[in-house]
Amino acid sequence: MHKQVVYSIQSPYRQPMDVIGFKFGKGEKALCVVGAMRGNEVQQLFVCSRLVSRLKELEREGCICEGKEIMIIPCVNYYSMNIGKRFWTMDNTDINRMFPGYDLGETTQRIADGLFKELQGYTYGVQLASFYQQGDFLPHVKLMETGFTRHEEMKDFGLPYAFVRTPRPYDTTTLNYNWQVWGTNAFSLYTNATDDLDECSAKTAVDAIIRFMVRRGIVKTRVGSGYMTEIISEDRLLQIHSTSSGICRSFVKTGDELHSGDLLCEITDPLEGDIISKIYSPVNGIVFFRYNRPLEFEKSVLYKIIRL
Amino acid sequence: MTTVIASAGLAVNERVEIRRNRITGRSTEKPSGKRVCIVTGTHGDELEGQYVCAELARILGENLSQLNGTVDIYPAINPLGIDSITRGIPLFDLDMNRIFPGTSEGTMAECLAADIISDISGADICIDIHSSNIYLKEIPQIRINEISAEELVPYAKMLNCDFIWIHSAATVLESTLAYSLNVTGTKTLVVEMGVGMRITKEYCRQLTAGIFNLLKNLGMWTGEVEEIREPIVSGEGTVEFVNSDADGIFVPCVEHWVEIEKGEHIGDVINPTTGQTVERVTAPCRGKIFTLREFPIVYGGSLIARILGGEENA
Numbered sequence: 148m149h150k151q152v153v154y155s156i157q158s159p160y161r162q163p164m165d166v167i168g169f170k171f172g173k174g175e176k177a178l179c180v181v182g183a184m185r186g187n188e189v190q191q192l193f194v195c196s197r198l199v200s201r202l203k204e205l206e207r208e209g210c211i212c213e214g215k216e217i218m219i220i221p222c223v224n225y226y227s228m229n230i231g232k233r234f235w236t237m238d239n240t241d242i243n244r245m246f247p248g249y250d251l252g253e254t255t256q257r258i259a260d261g262l263f264k265e266l267q268g269y270t271y272g273v274q275l276a277s278f279y280q281q282g283d284f285l286p287h288v289k290l291m292e293t294g295f296t297r298h299e300e301m302k303d304f305g306l307p308y309a310f311v312r313t314p315r316p317y318d319t320t321t322l323n324y325n326w327q328v329w330g331t332n333a334f335s336l337y338t339n340a341t342d343d344l345d346e347c348s349a350k351t352a353v354d355a356i357i358r359f360m361v362r363r364g365i366v367k368t369r370v371g372s373g374y375m376t377e378i379i380s381e382d383r384l385l386q387i388h389s390t391s392s393g394i395c396r397s398f399v400k401t402g403d404e405l406h407s408g409d410l411l412c413e414i415t416d417p418l419e420g421d422i423i424s425k426i427y428s429p430v431n432g433i434v435f436f437r438y439n440r441p442l443e444f445e446k447s448v449l450y451k452i453i454r455l
Numbered sequence: 456m457t458t459v460i461a462s463a464g465l466a467v468n469e470r471v472e473i474r475r476n477r478i479t480g481r482s483t484e485k486p487s488g489k490r491v492c493i494v495t496g497t498h499g500d501e502l503e504g505q506y507v508c509a510e511l512a513r514i515l516g517e518n519l520s521q522l523n524g525t526v527d528i529y530p531a532i533n534p535l536g537i538d539s540i541t542r543g544i545p546l547f548d549l550d551m552n553r554i555f556p557g558t559s560e561g562t563m564a565e566c567l568a569a570d571i572i573s574d575i576s577g578a579d580i581c582i583d584i585h586s587s588n589i590y591l592k593e594i595p596q597i598r599i600n601e602i603s604a605e606e607l608v609p610y611a612k613m614l615n616c617d618f619i620w621i622h623s624a625a626t627v628l629e630s631t632l633a634y635s636l637n638v639t640g641t642k643t644l645v646v647e648m649g650v651g652m653r654i655t656k657e658y659c660r661q662l663t664a665g666i667f668n669l670l671k672n673l674g675m676w677t678g679e680v681e682e683i684r685e686p687i688v689s690g691e692g693t694v695e696f697v698n699s700d701a702d703g704i705f706v707p708c709v710e711h712w713v714e715i716e717k718g719e720h721i722g723d724v725i726n727p728t729t730g731q732t733v734e735r736v737t738a739p740c741r742g743k744i745f746t747l748r749e750f751p752i753v754y755g756g757s758l759i760a761r762i763l764g765g766e767e768n769a
Contacts, residue, residue, distance in 0.1 A: 156755060157702045159727060233548060237754060238590060244627070251698060254756035279547055280562075316629035317553050386560070392464030417467045444546065445464030446563040 148203055153220060154261035156254070164226045166262065171202045174214035177365045179269040179331075180356060181220045181262075181322065184243045185234065186227025190340040191275035194352045195221035201353060205366055215365045218269070223262060244317065246325040263325065271300075271363065272326045272333035273356060277341040280448060282438045283401045286351045288376075289335045291318060293327040298378055300332060303362040304355040305373020308435070308453070311380055339401060379453065385430055387450040389414060391423045395443040399450075403434045411450055414443070431455045460529075461570030463563045473567060475529050475574065476508075478515045480522025480675070487674050489524040492575045493666065495584040496529070497551050497632065499536020499543070503649040504584035506659040511666060521678035526670070527578070532571055532632075540652070542588070553627075556635040572635055579673060580610060581643040582666065583633050589651035590750040591758060594712045595658050597686070598645045600624055603637045611644055612686060613672050615665025617712065618745055618763060619688045650749045687743075689763055695742065697760040699724055699753040701734035711747045721760055724753055740764045 153168040182188065182195035199219050205211060222228065226236045234241050240255045248260025266272065278284065288301050289310040301309035318324050326333035336355065338348040358373050360366040389395070397412040399405065405428040414424045426449065436451035443449065461473040493511060495504025508530040515522055531537050533544055533551040543550050544564050557568025575581050587593045596618040597611040604621045611619045628634055636643040646662060649655040668683050670676035699705065707722035709715060715738045724734035742764015748757070 158754060159702045159704070159752065237752065237757075238588075239542065251696070252756060253698065253758055254754040257756040279549065316626050319626040388562075392466050394466070442466035444466055444563050445470075446561075446566045448562055 148199075148206060153265040154258060156258060158226070161226065164224075166220060166223050166258075168265065169199050169202070169219045169221075171206050171217045171219075172211035172215045172365075174216050176269040177215040177217060177363070178271045178273065178360060179218045179220070179266055180273045180275065181266070182222055182275045183225075183228060184223045184274075184322070185241065185277065186224055186229075186231065187233045187342045188275070188277050189228070189342055190338055190344055190349060191277060192222050192228070193344050194275050194338060194349045195219055197349060197353045198356060201357065202366075205368055208368075210366050210368045212365055212367060217360070217365060218265075220262075223258070243322055244320045246320055246322050247329070259322075263322070263329075266322070266326065267329050267331070269331050271359075272323070272331040273359075274323050274326075274333065274335050275352070276323070276335035276337055278337070280436070280438070281440045282436050283339045284337055284436050285401050285433075286336075286338050286348050286355070287435075288355070289337065290333065291324050291327060293324060295327045295330070295332075297332055300363075301334060301378060302376040303359045304334070304336070304376065305358045305371075306351070306355050306376055307374040309376050309378045311378065313381070383454055384435060385432065385452045385454055386448050387411065387426060387428070387452065389424075389426070389443050389445060389447045389449050392443060392445045392447075393417050393423055394441055395438065395449065397437060397439075397449075399434050399437065401434050401437050404455075405430070405432050405434060405452065407431050417442070428452060460574040461567045463567060471535055471563075471567070473529065473532055473534065473571060475527050476512055478512065478519070478522065478526045478528065480524055481519040482521065482523035482677060484523050484677070487524040489673055489675050490527060490578045491524070491666075491670060491673065491675065492527045492529065492578045492581040493584065494529045494532060494571075494575065494581060494632065496531035496537050497533055497583070498585065498588070498651075499533050499539065499541045499545075500589055500651040501542075501586040502537070502652060502654055503586035503659055505530060505537075506654045506656065507584055507663050507666070510659065510663045514663070514667075518678055521676060522670070523677065524670075524673070524675040526675075527575070529571070529575075532567075542651075552632060553630045555630055555632045556639075568632075571632070572639075575636060576639060576641050578641055580669065581633075581636055581641055582614070582646060582669075583643055584646045584648075584662070586649040586653075587647055587651055587746075590748060592650040592711055592747050592749045593647045594618060594745040595646070595648035595661055596620055596745060598622060598647055600628065600634065600637070601690075603642075607637075607642060607644055608688060610642065610669065612688075613665065613669040613683065614644065614646070615661050615668060615681070615683045616646065616648070616686050617684065619686045620694065621688070621690050687763060693763060695740045695762045695764060696758065697721065697736060697739060697762065699734060699736065699757045699759050700755055702754045703727060703733050704751045705736070705748050705753045705757070705759060706751070707747060709744060709747075712743060712745060714743055715741065715762065717741045736760075738762060
């Protein structure tokens with residue numbers, strides 16, 4: 148393993164922020180994994196740290212394929228992580244809205260530029276992504292349909308579901324989109340946590356990435372075969388919105404199989420305790436996303452269901 | 456008359472409300488049938504528009520007989536942001552100006568955005584007032600996407616601003632309020648002026664006078680208007696950006712909106728611990744400084760100034 152600073156920035160009041168990359172193997176740039184770009188992506192940091200640990204073992208055992216190089220960047224923005232902030236410490240901008248970056252631009256544009264120069268040229272890219280919505284997700288892999296993508300390769304992660312997303316205007320400045328445009332086949336990998344650790348889904352993510360590397364000829368090791376991945380488009384997901392606000396008590400969890408008419412949750416009046424509304428599943432399906440905060444607002448997305 | 460044009464229930468005994476003050480004229484002339492919308496409060500830390508809205512409401516309210524048509528004022532389309540001094544939408548850490556045109560099938564913020572678009576659509580002109588952020592001070596200016604320039608510049612010139620900046624199109628900006636309205640046929644002008652978390656009365660009065668001039672030109676206002684200044688109209692290539700390369704505190708030595716020569720001293724970046732000047736910031740071209748850093752702490756890359764002049768004078 149070779150540990151290197153892939154980008155560094157100075158602060159007038161803190162130690163320099165050195166973005167660290169861990170490289171395994173030598174040769175063709177085969178795969179790069181980027182972890183926490185936001186200060187709250189603790190689970191994404193954790194997954195990367197487990198991956199670095201696993202790759203150290205694999206390297207010791209001679210399991211990195213000849214002529215293949217892997218790079219893992221666990222944390223891009225630890226300045227924010229160390230002070231409990233999600234976006235950039237000073238101006239609250241999002242590094243993952245600054246790609247491909249600009250070396251003469253604003254601070255986060257410069258960070259994105261410095262990082263992106265190091266990230267280019269890899270055959271595969273994996274970003275450990277997070278959602279802005281508070282909730283639990285089934286672990287899955289996603290790619291943006293940019294016209295440069297190879298959907299079938301998503302199956303090599305062996306996760307139950309893989310999504311193809313049509314980019315929206317704000318997606319065009321993300322790492323994943325720009326990776327694709329610059330020739331890397333890039334995937335976003337989601338576990339079911341962000342601010343907190345979920346060891347089970349972290350293990351699922353690490354195994355999925357190792358499995359992908361095995362199937363793409365980057366490492367040689369034994370790993371479970373995973374799932375027969377189903378690739379689904381976003382229109383298969385049915386969003387269930389709340390029709391009233393209050394305290395939400397959910398009766399289902401992610402991965403549960405639903406029948407049309409099953410009770411999903413009750414919304415109660417936060418002051419008087421009366422049940423204001425009950426929300427039922429309108430379809431047969433699988434719970435893909437569940438809002439997990441007790442207080443909820445009108446029109447919140449409470450569930451996303453994969454229609455069966 | 457103040458009306459709630461969009462709302463959604465919050466968790467405990469409260470609704471978020473987007474309010475519109477509709478001021479309808481009582482002119483005795485033939486009705487113009489025209490409507491102008493004034494929108495602000497998209498970013499909770501931008502407050503200059505609050506005073507413009509207040510002044511407009513006050514003056515129009517006192518002179519309804521001179522108004523022929525309707526002026527709709529939306530002082531806070533991100534009311535929770537303004538209330539909590541939060542730039543984005545507090546509940547989601549989302550930029551309100553990146554979710555338009557919204558959708559009635561979406562999340563709470565997307566539903567509110569869709570209702571706002573629906574309410575403004577069809578107006579003759581919409582003016583979307585911003586005030587930079589807490590880091591930068593801006594001279595009163597209109598920003599126009601190049602794809603709408605031909606149609607919008609004549610109206611922008613009526614608004615008594617110092618500068619019209621025609622910038623290049625960027626896909627990411629397609630989710631702004633102004634873009635969403637312009638592509639669906641409602642002419643929308645974006646004003647940037649002043650600095651975040653402050654009210655600069657001089658700028659607010661300047662823009663207010665410009666809005667009355669616009670109303671006059673649209674045949675909606677029969678009252679007096681002030682003499683209007685002629686703005687400089689500039690394209691992308693004539694604006695030069697000055698970013699810090701060092702980190703420290705920036706101390707300017709020039710005034711805002713002054714002429715400056717190429718190589719002239721703009722200010723210094725100083726190490727606050729040692730007192731050493733770590734960067735002497737100079738002008739890369741001759742021109743006028745229309746953006747100047749207000750917040751002193753800088754990292755490498757922090758924007759110090761924008762100079763109108765750029766390639767023409769480099």
